[in-house]
Amino acid sequence: MGLNADWMQRDLNVLWHPCTQMKDHETLPLIPIKRGDGVWLEDFEGKRYLDAVSSWWVNVFGHGNPRINQRIRDQLDQLEHVMLAGFTHQPVIELSERLVQITPPGLDRVFYADNGSSGIEVALKMSHHYWLNQDQPQKKRFITLTNSYHGETVAAMSVGDVALFTATYKALLLDTIKVPSPDCYLRPEGISWEEHSRTMFAAMEQTLAEHAHEVAAVIVEPLIQGAGGMRMYHPVYLTLLREACNRYGVHLIHDEIAVGFGRTGTMFACEQAGITPDFLVLSKALTGGYLPMAAVLTTNEVYQAFYDDYATLRAFLHSHTYTGNPLACAAALATLDIFEQDNVIENNKALAARMASATAHLADHPHVAEVRQTGMALAIEMVQDKPSKTPYAWQERRGLAVYQHALTRSALLRPLGSVVYFLPPYVITPQQIDFLAEVAAEGIDLATRSAVSVSVSADLYPNHRDPG
Ligand SMILES: *Cc1c(COP(=O)(O)O)cnc(C)c1O
Numbered sequence: 001m002g003l004n005a006d007w008m009q010r011d012l013n014v015l016w017h018p019c020t021q022m023k024d025h026e027t028l029p030l031i032p033i034k035r036g037d038g039v040w041l042e043d044f045e046g047k048r049y050l051d052a053v054s055s056w057w058v059n060v061f062g063h064g065n066p067r068i069n070q071r072i073r074d075q076l077d078q079l080e081h082v083m084l085a086g087f088t089h090q091p092v093i094e095l096s097e098r099l100v101q102i103t104p105p106g107l108d109r110v111f112y113a114d115n116g117s118s119g120i121e122v123a124l125k126m127s128h129h130y131w132l133n134q135d136q137p138q139k140k141r142f143i144t145l146t147n148s149y150h151g152e153t154v155a156a157m158s159v160g161d162v163a164l165f166t167a168t169y170k171a172l173l174l175d176t177i178k179v180p181s182p183d184c185y186l187r188p189e190g191i192s193w194e195e196h197s198r199t200m201f202a203a204m205e206q207t208l209a210e211h212a213h214e215v216a217a218v219i220v221e222p223l224i225q226g227a228g229g230m231r232m233y234h235p236v237y238l239t240l241l242r243e244a245c246n247r248y249g250v251h252l253i254h255d256e257i258a259v260g261f262g263r264t265g266t267m268f269a270c271e272q273a274g275i276t277p278d279f280l281v282l283s284k285a286l287t288g289g290y291l292p293m294a295a296v297l298t299t300n301e302v303y304q305a306f307y308d309d310y311a312t313l314r315a316f317l318h319s320h321t322y323t324g325n326p327l328a329c330a331a332a333l334a335t336l337d338i339f340e341q342d343n344v345i346e347n348n349k350a351l352a353a354r355m356a357s358a359t360a361h362l363a364d365h366p367h368v369a370e371v372r373q374t375g376m377a378l379a380i381e382m383v384q385d386k387p388s389k390t391p392y393a394w395q396e397r398r399g400l401a402v403y404q405h406a407l408t409r410s411a412l413l414r415p416l417g418s419v420v421y422f423l424p425p426y427v428i429t430p431q432q433i434d435f436l437a438e439v440a441a442e443g444i445d446l447a448t449r450s451a452v453s454v455s456v457s458a459d460l461y462p463n464h465r466d467p468g
Pocket of ligand 1: 115116117118120149150151152221226227255256257258283284
């Protein structure tokens with residue numbers, strides 16, 4: 001057996017992998033990774049893979065980044081961890097100061113969790129608890145957009161709407177209010193993103209008018225609905241939403257776990273709408289993709305509603321054991337240094353333009369309904385029938401065929417159902433972008449060339465997204 005095969009067998013003996021039907025691995029090889037270097041991952045036999053999806057959207061400055069490595073090493077020599085209740089430490093204070101500084105004005109308090117889903121739970125609980133502390137216990141529901149994704153814990157799933165991840169657990173979920181997404185893939189022909197996003201806001205306005213009295217917050221993924229297939233919309237929707245939330249007395253939660261830290265072309269997506277949400281949830285790229293951590297930023301107004309004598313029981317008694325872990329904070333501080341020192345947001349403009357030009361021709365492909373882009377995220381939607389945008393049956397797993405082809409060409413291009421996308425680390429080169437575009441084009445040709453024979457039974461999950 002080769003080295004990869006050894007590790008694969010040992011893995012399959014004991015592991016249960018995330019978001020995976022383990023039986024797939026009877027035919028689909030697992031890829032054991034030995035080391036990483038920049039945009040490259042390398043297996044145990046020396047084969048390399050270009051990480052086009054930033055290892056699930058976290059890695060922005062490459063694997064094994066020397067500056068982040070060094071900062072973590074230095075921190076390791078000082079302090080690996082201390083509990084954050086009753087105690088504090090230098091990296092968490094510095095990181096909080098910097099997050100307050102670089103996020104939109106008004107977000108002056110930082111609460112930490114240790115992964116994105118937990119960060120969402122914090123925002124949901126804090127919002128409802130704020131209203132409790134204001135003697136408005138009836139404000140306990142949440143408004144969310146269709147096709148949203150906010151994580152895998154039960155409350156986070158409740159405000160999500162990607163059936164693949166939530167339908168099974170329906171019996172466990174909170175009762176939330178769903179409003180049709182401004183998703184511009186679904187706009188009528190000849191209508192601009194801005195017009196469509198404005199039009200779609202009418203449903204949100206109406207829902208707020210009807211339900212504001214019982215609603216704590218509206219939660220959205222700003223500009224890009226990631227796990228829902230990289231569906232995108234115009235910032236005007238967020239501007240209108242901010243104004244309406246103020247008018248109706250409802251919090252606005254921005255889940256920028258995936259889009260924060262430059263992905264949409266600005267450091268944070270809310271900048272493009274010129275607004276400040278009441279809660280901003282950050283994770284994923286926060287630590288450069290090194291260590292799990294989430295930050296929930298909120299306003300002093302929210303903070304003050306909890307600030308009282310202990311016996312009033314108004315405090316936010318929520319904690320995660322690894323809250324504010326010093327090593328994760330050190331990785332985050334190094335990440336913020338790189339953003340600052342390397343003029344990253346500005347330099348990304350050229351890379352984003354290269355992603356657009358390298359893939360533009362795919363819009364003419366007979367089985368590509370759309371090539372869409374927001375900043376450093378670009379998605380290619382494969383369809384069975386282009387004029388009617390009829391999707392492929394999810395059981396056909398067309399995206400998986402692209403994934404498998406890409407692996408043979410040394411690229412990690414893990415699609416979302418029939419959506420092939422690039423969400424590369426910002427240290428990718430223009431040549432590497434061209435290479436990815438070439439591999440994606442080949443993969444899409446192969447995946448769409450022939451009929452796939454699957455027994456397509458009743459579609460249980462209308463917006464089912466095969467994770468590939
Ligand atoms: C990944 C993601 C989450 C969940 O974060 P985890 O760290 O995986 O729990 C929540 N919201 C969005 C938009 C995400 O992309």
